[in-house]
Amino acid sequence: GAVVSQHPSRVICKSGTSVKIECRSLDFQATTMFWYRQFPKQSLMLMATSNEGSKATYEQGVEKDKFLINHASLTLSTLTVTSAHPEDSSFYICSASPTARGYTFGSGTRLTVV
Amino acid sequence: EDQVTQSPEALRLQEGESSSLNCSYTVSGLRGLFWYRQDPGKGPEFLFTLYSAGEEKEKERLKATLTKKESFLHITAPKPEDSATYLCAVQINQAGTALIFGKGTTLSVSS
Numbered sequence: 001g002a003v004v005s006q007h008p009s010r011v012i013c014k015s016g017t018s019v020k021i022e023c024r025s026l027d028f029q030a031t032t033m034f035w036y037r038q039f040p041k042q043s044l045m046l047m048a049t050s051n052e053g054s055k056a057t058y059e060q061g062v063e064k065d066k067f068l069i070n071h072a073s074l075t076l077s078t079l080t081v082t083s084a085h086p087e088d089s090s091f092y093i094c095s096a097s098p099t100a101r102g103y104t105f106g107s108g109t110r111l112t113v114v
Numbered sequence: 115e116d117q118v119t120q121s122p123e124a125l126r127l128q129e130g131e132s133s134s135l136n137c138s139y140t141v142s143g144l145r146g147l148f149w150y151r152q153d154p155g156k157g158p159e160f161l162f163t164l165y166s167a168g169e170e171k172e173k174e175r176l177k178a179t180l181t182k183k184e185s186f187l188h189i190t191a192p193k194p195e196d197s198a199t200y201l202c203a204v205q206i207n208q209a210g211t212a213l214i215f216g217k218g219t220t221l222s223v224s225s
Contacts (some may be wrong), residue, residue: 006157034212041123043217044158044201093157097210103148105157 002028002098006106013084013113021079021109023094029074030096035067038091038108047092050077084113116141118201120216127223130191134220137202138184147185148158148213149179150201161187192223 003026013019033051036044049057049071056069066088068080081088092104100109118139119139139147146165150158160173164180173178175196177188187200199220203213 009155018205032210036215041217041220043118044203044213044215046212046214049212091155095213102160102163103205103213105150108155109159110155 002096002104004094004096004104004106006031006094006109008109009107010110015085015113016083018080018082019084019111020094021081021092021094021111023077023079023096023106025075025096025098028096028098030077030098031074032045032097033071033077034095035069035077035079036072036093036095038093044093047079081111084095084111086113089113116203116204116206116214116217118204118214120200120219122219123217124220125222127189127192127221129193129223129225130192132188132192134189135187135200135202136184137187137216139202139204140183141204141206141214142174143207144204145149146205148203148205149176149185149187150203151197152201152218154199160190161200189221192221194223194225195224197221 005024033050035047038044047062048056050056050069050071052071058064071077093108119138121136149161152158162178167182179186199218201218202216
């Protein structure tokens with residue numbers, strides 16, 4: 001089946017530094033990837049839609065200069081949290097759609113900013 | 115505004131005690147309704163997709179049903195390993211658009 005690999009699974013960083021999260025489609029080409037954020041006991045909230053070779057589309061209220069998304073190839077999308085602060089601590093999950101109606105998710109990244 | 119609401123937020127069952135989780139939705143142009151299981155610290159794991167009212171799908175102790183306004187996830191004779199958060203999500207309008215998720219129901223099954 002379609003697999004999405006996400007790394008790292010956990011990261012702790014100091015306030016003010018940047019963190020990069022990678023999401024790879026292992027056995028299919030993903031022209032579109034989705035980035036979600038999940039706070040404890042909350043729903044997955046869509047942050048942005050990443051399109052290969054073009055600029056990402058951000059949801060309302062998501063700072064595009066803080067959450068940099070790069071989708072340079074059909075198998076890799078990255079999310080960089082720039083100048084991270086404690087309020088950015090969350091669980092970040094990527095997703096891709098290998099078929100018109102199917103979605104597969106990465107295993108998630110727990111970001112803790114101290 | 116497109117909305118997905120799941121109830122209850124949390125559910126505690128004894129092993130073997132069957133129950134149902136609810137997902138109600140108010141969306142424009144439903145293309146599909148998805149059920150996922152999420153374990154703590156993990157990404158969602160796919161369970162079912164339902165496309166039209168009246169459709170039902172089963173997998174082991176789980177059965178998902180769909181009406182025009184809601185979906186149910188029935189759990190028959192649950193086991194402790196069924197403990198997880200169950201997420202409902204909808205795909206609307208166009209193919210390839212992001213899913214809209216409910217907040218989930220956290221199920222705890224004790225032996």
